[in-house]
Amino acid sequence: MEHDFGFSPELRLRKPAEYRNVFDNPVKSSDQYFTLLAKKNSFDHPRLGLAIAKKNIKKAVCRNIIKRTVRESFRIQQGLGNVDIVVLARRDAVDVPLELLRKSLEKHWLKLVTRCASYS
Template structure:
């Protein structure tokens, strides 16, 4: 089952994730930021031909594991659907305390705005 290159793929394979501490450090070093009351997103250009996502959902901000997992699931899903439009950037998503009690559709809308903002800001940086 070989996929055609032009076909849009909405999967989230391991190569689309930031995994190593060094990869996260690079993003934290000199990022382009996008913030609102629920999330702070940090992004930098990468040398690959695809975007990568890293999650930093702190236990300090979101106490319950269930809430952290729900937030991570929402972020991953939103990223998965938007990855085609993101270009070659590395993104780290940090959740704020307010995200714990926010309804999922509000979080999705917030992320939509962040993806757009980051793409335009990273384009102007390069």
């Protein structure tokens, strides 16, 4: 089976209501770099939302690097199932190598998939 590694609009959370839905009673996964909130959705694919606060990460360049890293990790991580995920970055995510952020995200994806599967 051939995988499509694109990040098409249907793989994104876009409306405030979609974000609000995830923020209400989510399954959480946290470490020193990220907090991920997840909730089952009614689609047959995962969707990603980013909430990278200017308060935590001051420079736009840093915020954009983190967003790109999260999106790339999400695209590569096929088979997440039908979950909506919102990624929040913490201050510590700024000055670490990208490889460390990728490893952190991989752990979060696995943790969330298993938790969401047992949650519902």
